[in-house]
Amino acid sequence: MKIEELNLPSEAINLYLQAGIEELYPPQADAVEKGLLQGENLLAAIPTASGKTLLAEMAMLKAIKKGGKALYIVPLRALASEKFRDFKRFESLGIKTAISTGDFDSRDEWLGSNDIIVATSEKTDSLLRNSTPWMKDITAVIVDEVHLLDSANRGPTLEVTLAKLKRLNPEAQVVALSATVGNAMEIAQWLEAKLVLSEWRPTDLHEGIFFGDAINFYEEQKFIERRHKEDTVNLVLDTIIEEGQCLVFDSSRRNCVGFAKKCAPVAGELLDRQKRNELEEVAKEVLENGETKLTETLAYCIKKGVAFHHAGLNSAHRRIVEDAFRNNLVKMICSTPTLAAGLNLPARRVIIRSYKRYDPNAGMQPIPVLDYKQMAGRAGRPHLDPYGEAVVIVKTYEELTDVLERYINASAEDIWSKLGTENALRTHILSTIASGFANCHKEILTFLGSTFFAHQQESWNFEELLEDCLTFLKNEGMLEQDNEIIRATELGKMISSLYIDPLSASKIIRGLEKTTHVTDMTLLQLICSTPDMRLLYLRNRDYEIINDYVMNHTEDFIEVPSPFKQIEYEWFLSEVKTALLLQEWINEKSLEKIVENYQVGEGDIYASSDIAEWLMHATLRIASRINPQLEKECAKLEKRIHYGAGSELMELVEIPNVGRARARKLFKKGYSSRQKLATANEKQLAGIVGPKIAQKILSYLGRETDSNGYVEPETLENKKQQKTFQDFI
Numbered sequence: 001m002k003i004e005e006l007n008l009p010s011e012a013i014n015l016y017l018q019a020g021i022e023e024l025y026p027p028q029a030d031a032v033e034k035g036l037l038q039g040e041n042l043l044a045a046i047p048t049a050s051g052k053t054l055l056a057e058m059a060m061l062k063a064i065k066k067g068g069k070a071l072y073i074v075p076l077r078a079l080a081s082e083k084f085r086d087f088k089r090f091e092s093l094g095i096k097t098a099i100s101t102g103d104f105d106s107r108d109e110w111l112g113s114n115d116i117i118v119a120t121s122e123k124t125d126s127l128l129r130n131s132t133p134w135m136k137d138i139t140a141v142i143v144d145e146v147h148l149l150d151s152a153n154r155g156p157t158l159e160v161t162l163a164k165l166k167r168l169n170p171e172a173q174v175v176a177l178s179a180t181v182g183n184a185m186e187i188a189q190w191l192e193a194k195l196v197l198s199e200w201r202p203t204d205l206h207e208g209i210f211f212g213d214a215i216n217f218y219e220e221q222k223f224i225e226r227r228h229k230e231d232t233v234n235l236v237l238d239t240i241i242e243e244g245q246c247l248v249f250d251s252s253r254r255n256c257v258g259f260a261k262k263c264a265p266v267a268g269e270l271l272d273r274q275k276r277n278e279l280e281e282v283a284k285e286v287l288e289n290g291e292t293k294l295t296e297t298l299a300y301c302i303k304k305g306v307a308f309h310h311a312g313l314n315s316a317h318r319r320i321v322e323d324a325f326r327n328n329l330v331k332m333i334c335s336t337p338t339l340a341a342g343l344n345l346p347a348r349r350v351i352i353r354s355y356k357r358y359d360p361n362a363g364m365q366p367i368p369v370l371d372y373k374q375m376a377g378r379a380g381r382p383h384l385d386p387y388g389e390a391v392v393i394v395k396t397y398e399e400l401t402d403v404l405e406r407y408i409n410a411s412a413e414d415i416w417s418k419l420g421t422e423n424a425l426r427t428h429i430l431s432t433i434a435s436g437f438a439n440c441h442k443e444i445l446t447f448l449g450s451t452f453f454a455h456q457q458e459s460w461n462f463e464e465l466l467e468d469c470l471t472f473l474k475n476e477g478m479l480e481q482d483n484e485i486i487r488a489t490e491l492g493k494m495i496s497s498l499y500i501d502p503l504s505a506s507k508i509i510r511g512l513e514k515t516t517h518v519t520d521m522t523l524l525q526l527i528c529s530t531p532d533m534r535l536l537y538l539r540n541r542d543y544e545i546i547n548d549y550v551m552n553h554t555e556d557f558i559e560v561p562s563p564f565k566q567i568e569y570e571w572f573l574s575e576v577k578t579a580l581l582l583q584e585w586i587n588e589k590s591l592e593k594i595v596e597n598y599q600v601g602e603g604d605i606y607a608s609s610d611i612a613e614w615l616m617h618a619t620l621r622i623a624s625r626i627n628p629q630l631e632k633e634c635a636k637l638e639k640r641i642h643y644g645a646g647s648e649l650m651e652l653v654e655i656p657n658v659g660r661a662r663a664r665k666l667f668k669k670g671y672s673s674r675q676k677l678a679t680a681n682e683k684q685l686a687g688i689v690g691p692k693i694a695q696k697i698l699s700y701l702g703r704e705t706d707s708n709g710y711v712e713p714e715t716l717e718n719k720k721q722q723k724t725f726q727d728f729i
């Protein structure tokens with residue numbers, strides 16, 4: 001089917017023709033034949049890089065042409081940024097795209113003037129909870145990576161959000177995009193959508209197993225020259241020599257860094273002069289965007305044309321690595337599976353260095369087939385590679401037969417809803433009632449009956465689980481019942497709007513009620529005791545150090561469990577360990593030191609501080625109702641967590657280009673306030689922060705300087721708009 005034959009705006013067709021898209025891929029043609037452009041609901045369960053995004057774009061363009069609005073829902077913040085960048089090209093068609101990333105208690109009303117809004121499922125849920133006006137104007141809902149309904153921490157929110165959207169906009173077209181899963185028809189039936197199921201790919205995929213010194217494919221064996229003692233390094237070198245790029249997936253961050261370092265020397269020898277120079281520039285950018293040993297390691301690897309990628313990297317480093325790979329500068333990335341979750345980074349060869357993952361309960365376990373297919377699906381760049389190769393490394397013949405049966409000859413597993421637990425349901429029962437989707441027992445059951453969980457578990461009786469949740473929420477004062485009517489109290493509405501687990505709210509309320517004297521540690525450990533906080537793992541060698549700290553600071557804690565209750569006490573110690581990391585962050589300990597002390601990455605520090613900031617914001621709001629004198633303490637801490645600095649620096653860190661380190665330098669030189677900065681001698685200031693930054697600071701403060709470049713005021717609010725809690729949940 002030719003793209004010109006489609007009933008799309010001619011400008012859109014020209015845009016696609018200019019991008020070299022002339023003929024629809026078979027699954028795309030199938031989708032059009034099934035009514036994609038006539039507003040039919042559709043589920044496309046097709047392989048990676050087989051054109052799912054184009055399907056979504058065509059549906060959105062069609063809806064907008066009819067005067068509607070499109071909502072594009074993704075699981076990851078990084079994917080939201082990628083799609084937002086992709087859709088910006090529609091501005092030439094007069095179509096405006098926005099990304100909704102604000103905090104969870106905002107309605108982002110300003111977004112309503114856009115034609116396409118990109119948001120994560122959590123953010124979409126929070127927009128619904130806050131009754132965002134423009135949500136009812138949505139006429140096309142695109143759900144990317146819908147197979148993540150299977151995810152324990154993202155799945156319940158995604159399915160409840162879709163159930164709410166189906167209620168709010170019953171006429172809206174739903175286009176769901178999925179990797180190939182075992183029960184695609186079941187998902188399509190739940191979505192009342194037609195199904196496009198296909199294994200077609202634009203680039204052939206050859207799946208093989210590396211054993212001995214060859215890749216064993218069905219049709220052939222490909223012997224790999226032994227240039228290095230490690231098999232995987234030889235596979236990487238072989239790819240690079242063939243002018244390809246490769247993605248290596250490994251089970252742990254440490255392994256990824258270690259493998260990239262192992263590859264670097266030999267890969268570096270294959271680089272020509274020009275590539276070396278270009279990579280030097282990329283390495284410089286890495287060094288400018290980080291301050292830890294890992295930054296230096298990453299820069300070293302990138303100079304050799306290889307890199308590593310995992311959630312411990314800061315977002316700048318992840319972006320630099322991804323862009324360098326897309327620009328064919330970096331030839332190999334060794335990554336933990338996060339990369340496979342949606343980011344569009346195809347490569348000639350995908351190498352799965354270990355197909356087992358550590359499970360705390362069961363030890364090393366084979367990865368799910370769906371994960372294997374997600375990773376393997378990254379092999380083969382359309383229009384660039386003649387084919388793609390997915391290679392699993394095995395060490396024994398038993399593993400070879402296991403991989404052959406488990407992955408290569410297998411189809412992906414069925415996906416299963418994870419909504420049927422009190423932990424998952426509690427927050428969604430409250431939000432369903434608080435946002436008016438149900439106001440009595442019967443209506444709640446009807447709403448729950450519209451979820452994917454209910455669709456899958458036809459005989460499931462929600463009654464008991466619902467009763468437990470309602471009892472908890474009423475006992476906590478978040479719901480009240482008047483005969484048949486169940487409604488959210490003011491507290492319940494606030495908790496729903498704040499987007500925190502009601503159990504987190506309960507712990508915070510109990511904690512604030514019990515205490516009058518608080519230190520930073522008191523409040524930090526309190527938020528770390530909530531289920532919304534992601535705790536650091538307590539290693540054996542931490543036990544004694546953290547235990548000593550607790551014994552010497554018991555007055556800082558609202559409640560210290562008995563060490564005789566071992567599991568409870570150890571959990572408490574991991575709360576304290578996480579609180580200590582946050583305390584070091586707000587007391588301006590360098591990132592390098594925190595990384596070293598806690599064996600975490602920069603990305604983890606930002607993740608923890610973002611979640612803590614959000615929980616401290618929630619604590620502030622709760623304190624305003626039950627313990628106003630603590631409200632100020634919480635407000636101070638919220639800002640300190642945001643900037644990672646002491647209270648005395650708050651005036652300075654809000655100035656653009658003045659981070660925690662520069663603020664401390666300026667403070668030590670006597671510039672303790674904006675006022676003092678505004679009257680500073682430019683040369684003296686330049687001696688502390690350099691001439692460029694000095695000019696920017698003085699311009700921002702309204703001083704005429706040589707540059708005269710005025711800088712937009714950066715308040716906490718708009719700085720928070722750039723950061724959000726959802727990055728890291």
Ligand SMILES: Nc1ncnc2c1ncn2[C@@H]1O[C@H](COP(=O)(O)OP(=O)(O)OP(=O)(O)O)[C@@H](O)[C@H]1O
Nearest residue numbers: 021022023024025048049050051052053054344382
């Ligand atoms: N019909 C087509 N003809 C030529 N190129 C196409 C066609 N459809 C999509 N492409 C190109 O193929 C590449 C992959 O397309 P797209 O991103 O839509 O795939 P995808 O299935 O969404 O990938 P992912 O699984 O990574 O999200 C893009 O560069 C896109 O421009």
